[in-house]
Amino acid sequence: MAEPRPVLEMKCIVKEFAGTRALSGVDFRLFPGEIHALLGENGAGKSTLIKLLTGVHSLDGGTVSLDGRPVHITGPLQAQQAGISTVYQEVNLCQNLSVAENILIGREPVRAGRIRWKQLREQATELVTRFGLDLDVSAPVGSYPLAVQQLVAIIRAVSISDAAERRGAGGSKVLILDEPTSSLDRGEVEELFALMRRLRDEGMAIVFVSHFLDQIYEVCDRMTILRNGTLVAEHMVADLDQMQLVQLMIGKDLGQLEELSEHHAQPADGEPLLRTEGLGRTGGIAPFDLEVHAGEVLGLAGLLGSGRTELARLLFGADAPDGGRVDIDGKQVALRAPNDAIGRGVAFLSENRRAEGLVPDLTVRENIILALQAARGWTRPVPVSQRDELVAKYIAALDIRPADPEAPVSALSGGNQQKVLLARWLLTRPKLLILDEPTRGIDVGAKAEIQKLVVSLSEEGMAVVYISAELEEVLRLSHTIGVLRDRRLVSRIANGPDVTAGRVLEIIASGEHR
Amino acid sequence: MSLSSLWRAATQHRLFWPVAALIVLLLINVPFTPGFFEIHLKNGHLYGSLVSIVLFGSPLILVSIGMTLVIATGGIDLSVGAVVAISGALACLVVSKQADQNSVAGVLLSFGLALAAALVCGAWNGLLVARLGIQPIIATLILMVAGRGVAQLITGGQIITVNSDSYSLIGGGYWLTLPFSLFVVALVVVLSMVLTRRTALGLLVEAVGGNAEASRLAGIRSRRIKIMAYVFCGLCAGVAGLMISSNVSAADGNNAGLWIELDAILAVVIGGTSLTGGRFHLGGTIVGALIIQTLTTTIYTIGVPTQTNLVFKAVVVIIVCLLQSAAFREKAFGALTKRRNPARKDPGASVDAAPQLEVSP
Missing domain, CATH: 3.40.50.300 (P-loop containing nucleotide triphosphate hydrolases)
Known part of the structure; x- marks a missing residue:
């Protein structure tokens, strides 16, 4: 043929x-x-x-x-x-423009140099319905969740091709x-x-x-x-x-992926490193009680928008809670801002690399050193020799490519940028590392490297909160699994051979378990 | 080949185009002012056009340095002109009330009070921007307008004149044959470079300006950093106010430092610091301020009619800014270079490639 x-x-x-x-x-x-x-x-x-x-x-x-x-x-x-x-x-x-404006941007129906708003909305509504969505096209795109925004972006792209087709x-x-x-x-x-x-x-x-x-x-x-x-x-x-x-x-x-066998069931006992009681934030996450021990990997599973990120942000002081208390090392602490949490050994890798992680103007070295420097304060710069040594060590350890500390971080690929951010936090020697979707959008090799890193960090005694949309990943890495549903921590289960993706999915679906 | 690669390396240096523009501006003066570059020693003082440019440019350099840090945090400070007026007015008022206007203690007291007022102004701006989250251009616009009023309240609507040799030292006096203000500028420049590059302040400022939310999540107290930048900027403007009033031995609440904020912003931009914040370049800012001052001098020496002063200035500034844009240079001179050297294809290509890299985010 x-x-x-x-x-x-x-x-x-x-x-x-x-x-x-x-x-x-x-x-x-x-x-x-x-x-x-x-x-x-x-x-x-x-x-x-x-x-x-x-x-x-x-x-x-x-x-x-x-x-x-x-x-x-x-x-x-x-x-x-x-x-x-x-x-x-x-x-x-454009977050501040409406769905209709975003879809038809650059191709707005125009008469005598003026945009015809009514026709714009009609055309956009027609397109949106054609793709089986039900949206208010005059609402700003930023008011919809990321997932819907993605579909809007696709509708825009496809409708551009359609228009090109129609023009022949x-x-x-x-x-x-x-x-x-x-x-x-x-x-x-x-x-x-x-x-x-x-x-x-x-x-x-x-x-x-x-x-x-x-x-x-x-x-x-x-x-x-x-x-x-x-x-x-x-x-x-x-x-x-x-x-x-x-x-x-x-x-x-694929040996390296296989050798990372399932690793669980080291019973977490003793005094927890971090404990929360009734910590919550209206519109973010309902009050929850949580314990994380040194050397424990706590996996958080749940659908997108179930409150995983919101929970993590409260633990890090990125958002202010409405109520409840946090104890670290047995002492009650007030986490008013990220630097309070960092000072107590908490680190948080955001799921949103571009908006909440990288400083694109700066070099790889400057991005890596940033959290450590912030913790030391502006009056005590990290000495040049120590800085270069640390940066070189982590570039090598995480295999960041290109291995050039002077390279602008914006020139790196997504996976390497993620490693830069990981290096930034590892440099601060945290006691609790919160990873929000650390393997999203990065390749199989880097994914395995990050998973192995989590295992070895926890073996060294670091506590890890691991958030991922991929259940397999959570099951493979965690000692304990917290399940979230509709902005509520519904269940905490000890991981073991009897815990399967099916069982976790059941809890996510039904919200029932104790 | 080595010469051309040297040339290429030079043209790609950040400071190449600003410095080139400064030199060209200086050269333009030569036909109009014979002996423009000459410097004489008279009565133990150095005199000459170049000395005057630095002397009269000192306040602008100071204000521009403060402005650089504020702009690097992603802000802007429109109130520096008003702070110049307040500081000068307060200092002159204090000196004029002294029984002995020449007393060093009285002059130092006036400096102290003026700088304290400048610090308060900077802190006010910083609080509005960092604590209350008001957009910098609006927050500092408040003091830009209100500050002039405060200055006039201090002077009682009059021009306060002082008659004090100690006071006129900082803006008009000489020390070791050089204008005293030169030493003040040198001190502030060294101080700000040490403050930003020997400590981590520069990195933290650039991080806050580059991505404020990421910086907050990395544990940087970005509010504190911003407030510090505005306070530093206020202090610089305060010292500039002392210089300006000392130079004419008078405080004019209405006109002292009028529009200096715009000259300072221009100097920062010409120096290569982006108005969106992030990376900043103090060296570039100083060259930028010198360009603006040279331009002002040039306007007088070549006899541009008074009514066209501002237009002339605007045109030159636009040309300088365009020259600094790699994209513009490629458009304007790229075709020219290629036509002249058709054989040099490969070096030409790599020269073309470099600006593209700069342009792509």
């Missing part, structure tokens, strides 16, 4: 940043009516390849052709006009979804997949980037695997099982 002509073909793509090769001679092809997974570890070149396609970066070598015609994409606008639309990992919407601009339709599911819960993922399948059946070519391998196998037809900026393989999804895929991605076999 002759293969159809690819709608998009990239050949021998080369891209360099300040002398380092992000991509060297990568080929990529995309056929109409398929969902194509683009796979690779962090820093493998996925994001770079996508940014070349969308015109954010310009090519240093190679060719791109759409429908067999060579094209030169010079900017995001040209990419859109050529029929390539993108939804990025981190939602790129070559009829090429490519939709790029960069980690669209990382902040969605199961039901929302299903909704997204249904939408993707419909678009595929209409003939659209979809590039899907995700770190969730199960999702790739559920929805994708074909995949391209990158490693260290080179093309490793292109396969039909049906031809390759997950184990083979992971081996191709990380370039070695």
